[in-house]
Amino acid sequence: MNTKIEVLVIIATLTLLGLFVINRNKRAIVTFFLSILGVLLFEFLFDPLVMNNKFHSWTYIFHDVCFILTLGWVCIITASSVIVNFTFKRSGELKKFLLTLCMIDVMALPAEVFLVYYGFRTYSPGLLKAMGIYQSFLEHDNGLIPVKWLIVPPEFIVSIPLLFGLILSFVKYWEYVIYEKK
Amino acid sequence: MNLELFVIIVSVLLFIYLVFMEKQKIKSYIIVLLSVFVFEVCTGGLWINKNMSNWAFLYGDISWILTLGWTAIIMISTLIIEKVIKKSEKLRFFLILFLSSLSGIIGESYVLGVKIREYSPDVTSRLSGINIPFVNVPVEALYYIPVFMILIICTARYWNRMELKI
Incomplete structure (x- = not known):
């Protein structure tokens, strides 16, 4: 499974970059590299809270910061930004920003759930302890909402x-x- | 209690200054405040805030006093640099980043020193154990604090420019 994810992400990244180069979309290429910088800044910051597992050793660049996951997030951000900028050329900046963010979240939230469900990502005890709503679900597990359904803490619906x-x-x-x- | 009072007084004075002298910066202040709060909520697992009055905490151990404090650091740095540098946005950004990071490191040193803040076990297990001389802050803060400032400053300056019309 990890090899499939790695290959898929690399193919998606190369395809995206290839499309930008063929269309001479310099702005999209700039967005791509800015996204890499933004995502990496975050990944290094969150490194103590989030563990990325099960990928091949060559994919890790610092501790457990995995560049395959970085590229995955970057593809989601860049593709969303380019699609919205192209489709809503005449719209205001706020509308484009919100639409881009919605598009990112539609892809990123399921991706995060997928990664956690298959064990590619785990959260530190400290992060889970800080999630008050998640902790109250665990403490008051009365069978109404099976706790096993909580693959990611409910707070992530807002924080992501x-x-x-x-x-x-x-x-x-x-x-x-x-x-x-x- | 001293820190809480100090931060509240500085924030009130800053806000009064903005209202009377730089009305157009009030939007920026609110954006920075919200951005800092969002960041604190999302990175809550990295540190533990404690030893402040009960009313200083908003959600879990997120303290609105510290949120106000970080906001004041960033806004004051921004106001100073924008008075001095009029033209180049890039130069302004990097100078605001430098000044707010330096102030942030000093602020971090204070809150660590009076035990208002400590790092979570997840963070301490990753630290090298080396401190920045004179301020007793882990050397890793030379990365964490500027990164925190970069993300907040970029967010504030972007949203400040954006017209809030859909």
Whole structure:
């Protein structure tokens, strides 16, 4: 399974980059590399809280920061940004930002659940302890909502969009700085 | 209690200054405040805040006093640099980052020193044990604090420019 994920992500990344090069979409290539920077900044920051497992050793770049997962998130962010910018060319910046964020979350949340379910990602005890709602589900498990359904803490439904919002803001800000009219 | 009072006084004075002298920066202040709060919620597992009055905590061990404190550091750095550097956005960004990171390291040193903050076991197990001289802050803070500042400053400066119309 890990080999399949690694191959899939690499193919997706190369396909995406190839499409940008063929279409001479310099802005999309810039978005891609800015996304790599934004995601890596976050991944190094969250390194103590999140463990990435079961990938081949050559995919790890620092502790358990796995560049395959980094590329996966980057593809999601870049593809969403490019699609929304292309489809909603005349829309305002806020609308484009929110649509991009929605598109990212539609892909990122299931991806996170998938990774946790198959053991590719685990969370540190400290992170789980900080999740108050998740802890109360565990403590008050009365069979109403089977706790085993909680593959990721319910707080992640909110925190994952918020985190991607910060990464997207980072990317959009630097796009503005790079393309700022002088 | 001293820290809580100090942060509240500084924040109130800062807000009054913004209201009377830099009205256009109030939006920026609110964006920074919200961004810092979001960040603190999402990174709650990295550190433990304690030894403050009960009313200083908002959710779990997330303290709105520390949120106000970080916001004040970033806003004051921004106001100073924007007064001095008028033209280049890139230069302004990096100077704001430098000034707020430096102030952040000093602030972190204080909260660690008075035991308002300690790092979670997940973090301490990854630390090298080497501290920055004179401030008694782990050398890894030279990465964590600037990264925190980069993400907040970028978010604030992006949203400040954006017209909030759909």
